[in-house]
Amino acid sequence: MSEISYFEAIFQAHQEEMIRDESIVLIGEDISLYTRAGIIDSALEARIFSTPIAENGFCGMGVGAALTGLRPVVDLTIASFVYLAMDQIVNQAARMRYMTGGQGSVPIVFRASMWHNASNAGHHSDRPYPLFMGVPGLKVVVPSTPYDVKGLLKAAMRDDDPVIVFEDNSLWFKMGEVPEDDYVVPIGVADIKRQGSDVTLVTIGSTQADSLAAAETMAAEGVSVEVIDPRTLSPLDTDTILGSVARTGRLAIVDPANRSMSAASEISAIVSEQVFDSLKKPVQRVTTPDVIIPFSPALEKQLYPCQSDIEAAIKKLF
Amino acid sequence: MSEISYFEAIFQAHQEEMIRDESIVLIGEDISLYTRAGIIDSALEARIFSTPIAENGFCGMGVGAALTGLRPVVDLTIASFVYLAMDQIVNQAARMRYMTGGQGSVPIVFRASMWHNASNAGHHSDRPYPLFMGVPGLKVVVPSTPYDVKGLLKAAMRDDDPVIVFEDNSLWFKMGEVPEDDYVVPIGVADIKRQGSDVTLVTIGSTQADSLAAAETMAAEGVSVEVIDPRTLSPLDTDTILGSVARTGRLAIVDPANRSMSAASEISAIVSEQVFDSLKKPVQRVTTPDVIIPFSPALEKQLYPCQSDIEAAIKKLF
């Protein structure tokens, strides 16, 4: 094991997989920086395509390359830019296998980094993974630790289906243990970050630290909180979540996305449907409210789920 | 009252509003047909802009025009093309008022017609309104009758905020009563299409006919079903839905969208959160499964919610 940052973990995954598999190419804006800044070994330069600002075009180029023998990793940089490339991601990448009756595989990874709570305002602060959770043919992962981001990126690069990875800019400098040896985190498998018996707390992406802190605080008050990170949002590991709720009977979901149409909403619907009789109290969604993200910190800071919101939600479950 | 088709109702709304308000312009592909086919009075021709195939460009053009004194109605034709224009719809139309601190209004209407169950396959069969329900700043309506589509389109054209209207191709030739006089259907107000006391059935768009038929069948079996059409999905008229569920304690939601991240999921989450104690049984979602829409009728026809699915769901509520 060694202690590395989330950011380092991302690029270890890139570097190791590019060496392991010659068909991996990187596509994205300004990524010639990777080798020039020593983030990726310059021996790999020939497989790094630093693109013009043309998101739909280069995502589609990635899909075409994936259909014909490469394994592209396409960096959309900031997650708010996904809207420009929706057609290629949804209509082409996710559907091509199906529409060709299985003739074509699209082993592509889209990466998008969520920037928020940093005064980047309405055009740069989205957390748009929910948009992709309803897209059959596409896998959606939201890694929250160095271990998970490295392992999930590696799994994504080895997957024969398109995977969109939502990284989190606010986690870049968070440190964590990562094995020296090769490993993957399987797509579609949740992780129980903390065991507990009274309440199930599902936490997505960057809200994990506050969720674990809230769990600690609640432990001091005698409430045992199980913290589950789904890691993959599509396909969702419903077994793990339902199993936990079946035991605890109480569920809160912490999701940094906007409230309406959030991952929290979908999980709530699934849980209500499947283990209704286990539920002792209504499922709590702890989310960002349905607002456009404002620039001023005086307006923005209040918006995202924080530890006290999470504790308040847990208390509502009793 | 006169009996007209859904299709006629759409264009009565256009024609009447264009006459009422000179600032309304129409933008979209192939819409010079409107006047040439006599669907809209040729005296209005000068305000009809038949565009190149450039969805992001002409949607953005609509936004720019809306910001500077016009009221554009932008036709995206088939709903599957919205992916190409997501950036202008989400990042610009919906956010401009907020990001300018209220300086700019965007009175624009986007129209998209949902084509499905007609062997149009994966690139032409989407029902993508759920994607827009999580977009603050945007209103989302899904009209299901001639009366509603005319009234909601008129309301949308008079609204100072961006509204996206998802019409349904399969309803084009459905007939219904429409007043001779001017009227609007207010955005944000659900309609109880049938009163009932045992079960609440929320039905979206084209699933209404099957929902009403199922309600009739169930009535024969002694179950009184209340059928509610939200009509507007954002902002959602939660009062009407919650009020009904508080009375019935039983809810099924019929939604032609794919199951994951459907309007049904969001409504389920809201209901579970707000009137959990009233619920006697788990909320049932009756949706299209999470598949890409296949071409062959042998594969496609089975997919959409139909009367027997709805009846089965209602039965599960007892």
Next chain:
Amino acid sequence: MKASQQRRVEMLLRIFKIRYFEEAVKKQQQLGQVPGSVHLSIGHEATIVGASMALGKDDFVIGNHRSHGHPIAKGANLPPLMAELFGKATGVCKGKGGSMHLADREVGVVGESGIVGAGLPLAVGAGLSAKVRGTDQVSLCFFGDGASSEGSFHESLNLASIWDLPVVFVCENNMYGATSPAREVIAVEDIADRAAGYDMPSEIVDGQDADAVYEAVNCAVVRARKGSGPSLVECKTYRFGEHAEGLIIPVPYRDSEEVERWKQRDPVDLYRDRLIRGGVLSESQADDLAEQAGKLVDEAVFFARDSEFPDPAEAFTDIFKMPSAGQFEERGHE
């Protein structure tokens, strides 16, 4: 480079095949055997065949919504194509793709797109792939005049040009995008005029002349194959029928005189006559070819008609290659 005589005969055969295939599709659509609507290639045959025959077996083709002809021109077997249009399990895409998505990997047709303009970036990607993998494959993209207004056109030509990718962009300019005349919605008369904005060579050819198309595309293919980068070939052509069979367009939007004028230059007749006049084949040999094509099409129709519809459960396969836990419990109703 000109096509060899042998190749020209094959070109004529494929032109016949496309024409008869499309006529059969039209008829079967009217008979209710082909669900949905279909965009036929009738009138475009010379462009499609001339361009496709300039490619090798391993080269890639990306089509669009009007792409029944593209796999045929690339040498595809007809029965699985026709069965696809019937929505049968034996279809090239198992009945899941249909008319607008007749991909056939056997002959290098990688994908076709019902989304106008979406194929161009895919073609650039196939070119990138050839370059990175170090093969000498070329990627050819068919697109319409209408598609040239999409942002994807611009992004794709720029991308292909900056890396000198082996891509040939073939515009089937039939002067209309659905009902919209190119002269009203495209600021320039010739799409080829846009190539200069990407530092890309371009050529305008008579799209009704299979030899001319072959030569222009061949030249672009040679250029691409030797690493000199992409080209744009604009073929002036015309669709003889409606935008789509099975879709009602309430008023005429083309001059009937214009339609008639173009029909005078039917690519099937033109090429047949040229080969006969040039002594490449005799009239009766040409008739044999036509008959051969007709037979193949008939067989395709029989095959399609006699094939089974897919099992409804097939709707739930091919979504993922590597499925993960939990997602596909729900099934549709019977």
Next chain:
Amino acid sequence: MKASQQRRVEMLLRIFKIRYFEEAVKKQQQLGQVPGSVHLSIGHEATIVGASMALGKDDFVIGNHRSHGHPIAKGANLPPLMAELFGKATGVCKGKGGSMHLADREVGVVGESGIVGAGLPLAVGAGLSAKVRGTDQVSLCFFGDGASSEGSFHESLNLASIWDLPVVFVCENNMYGATSPAREVIAVEDIADRAAGYDMPSEIVDGQDADAVYEAVNCAVVRARKGSGPSLVECKTYRFGEHAEGLIIPVPYRDSEEVERWKQRDPVDLYRDRLIRGGVLSESQADDLAEQAGKLVDEAVFFARDSEFPDPAEAFTDIFKMPSAGQFEERGHE
């Protein structure tokens, strides 16, 4: 048409204003007063002012992410702009927009977009609006070399051209999009070369020369105003600082020699010297102008600093003009 002497003096004043404003922003950003990162216009002043002063008061401007200068050049009051960058309630957008979205309707700056390329269609729409409403307004869109690779560029120029809309596209070509050299990601050297693909006139001007920019844009504005359609003006300029202050770029991507060479042609010095040498104003008058600009900027900083932050509840207003029932129950935490 050349600018009048009086207008040239005003141009110099606005050039000073932008320069000092941006220097102040940089300093305040470093001091932690300006949250987030900021894209400064230093180096672009002549382009921005030359182009904006060619417009009338009622004309529209659409900017981009690097747009502090655009409203200033159009005549905006500085304090609300600076307050916006501080995230204060008195900001021109109430603190909701920030650096990348300094719209100021008072002076016709309709919108600015943090999404590269997204402003071009908006500008076309403003042009359409002027045409339909029958005013003689012109819409001017600023965009970078990087933005010219977006599909929206292509779609917008085509749309503006087919309807002869009164739009002027002004490319601030500073040779880089973030760290990407235009020569590596754009297939042509001059963006202006793309105009022919839209049957649109274009001109390339020295973007460090305010008069030259004024004249070229004025010519385009006159053309647009009389209904003759859109134009593209490409201004060759350079950004003197980093892509964005507050964003770390780990390695240099520009030659320091190149940067130095461009700094020799500082638009502030060039224009000041030219006006003095041309006898338009004396050295001391120029100094007075500079001082006046400096004072206005200082006042703007004081205003911004002394203003209140918005009430947290403000985060929930301005989402809709006409709110409907039920949507905004949830509030953030304190």
